[in-house]
Amino acid sequence: MRPAWGGPIRIQWALGGLLLSVLGLWLASAPFGGLGTSVFAWRAPSLQGTGMLAMAAMSVAMLLVALALWKRLPYRRFFQTHRWLPGVYLALVFHAVVLTDDGSWPQPVGVAMALLMTAGTVAAFIVMFGGVGRSRQAVAEVVAVGLPAGADVRQVDVRLKSRWQGHEAGQFAFLRFDAAEGAHPFTLSSPWTGDGRLVFLIKGLGDYTRRLPALLHVGDLLRVEGPYGTFNFAGDKRRQVWVGAGIGITPFIARLQQLALHPDGKAVDLFYTTATVRDGVTARLVVAAQAAGVRLHVMVDAVDGRLDAERLCAAVPEWRAADMWFCGPAGFGQALRHDLLARGLPRQDFHQELFNLR
DSSP, rough: OOOOTOSSHHHHHHHHHHHHHHHHHHHHOOOOOTTTTTTTTTOOOOHHHHHHHHHHHHHHOOOOOHHHOOOTSOHHHHHHHHTHHHHHHHHHHHHHHHSOOOGGGHHHHHHHHHHHHHHHHHHHHHHHHTTTTGGGEEEEEEEEEEOOTTTTTEEEEEEEEEEEOOOOOOEEEEESTTTTOOOOEBBBOOOOOOOSSEEEEEEOSSHHHHHHHHHHOTTTTTEEEEEEEOOSOOOSEEEEEEEEEEGGGGHHHHHHHHHHHHHHOOEEEEEEEEOOOOOOHHHHHHHHHHHHHHHHEEHHHHHOOOOOOOHHHHHOOOGGEEEEEEESSSSHHHHHHHHHHHOOOOOGGGGEEOOOOO
């Protein structure tokens, strides 16, 4: 699922909704007025076959949930198995409709279930026929593939060949280079200037992204879907503190370029933390930060140690008057958030990008 207001729903939330749907459909298959009545005993034996269908569908749903939460499953397999869920849902809807007593539908619970199942059925068919995000898709052409940031990070420049609604710095898009592989989410590493060009910095974190450099060539066509996300640096405070850890620096690169073109008058400190020295990224950040009027702090773990709340607050004495924006590994962000809140930062002033979908 990809709502326009906030991007994809994280997989744990979506699967939680599926589990609630399974529970709701099981309740819908029982007579609403008969407490303690067996689910199948009140129906003719000839209809009990639908119960077997439901049990099979629920078993498949539980298996798909387990596979989706297993992070070692390659993204391609996750994408392929995830597309089976609409069919499982439709089987459960069929089970509920057949086994629900006719007199139960006019009751409030019956009306609510009918509305929910109708909405779910429409959504399932949209997913099955590839309608999700279709209005946000554009065709693009690869115009450059480079190595500006080290051997494990590729810069991919594309030129749009169809309509794009524009995007804010910090948002991301789904790129589909291969229909069999499915679409992968990547942060947009360039601001929108209306020239039809988009830039992505892609790190080889998985089996596919590690192979991507050998698969991409100038002139290749791809599908871009988006933009999504609310990591957009909005806020009323006149000071901001940004923390980009590793490849999490990408949304801040786009924002630096945007501020160089359209300054907003805010005081900004950017902390770039990395496990190893990356001369390409650092040099690029120094130039971009100077052009944007942003104070840059580069911290290499092996040399400077890890960034924590104490060091951040010491470097930015006015941190209480700032909005915090973090993009990087989830554990690092959670630890930083916990310590800053303990020091008095209002909860709503810490903004953290979800670094993964599952």
